[in-house]
Amino acid sequence: MTIEQFESWSTTICITGLVLYMLFVIYKLAKESNAGKFGYVVLFIALGLGMFGFIAKAVLVEVMKL
Numbered sequence: 001m002t003i004e005q006f007e008s009w010s011t012t013i014c015i016t017g018l019v020l021y022m023l024f025v026i027y028k029l030a031k032e033s034n035a036g037k038f039g040y041v042v043l044f045i046a047l048g049l050g051m052f053g054f055i056a057k058a059v060l061v062e063v064m065k066l
Contacts, residue, residue, distance in 0.1 A: 019051050 026047050030040045 015054075019055075022051060023048070 023044075026043055027040075030043045033039070035043060
């Protein structure tokens with residue numbers, strides 16, 4: 001395994017872990033604030049849009065490489 005491959009894999013794994021952790025934090029925030037069903041949806045949409053943008057950017061970069 002080359003250094004470039006290691007960096008690529010470790011970046012992908014670490015960012016995936018960070019995104020999952022952020023989803024957990026959003027869930028915990030909604031649960032502790034007794035947000036209700038609508039509150040859960042609003043929190044996940046509002047706070048999750050940044051993560052979606054990052055993921056969409058990564059997908060677009062890979063598609064454009066083809």
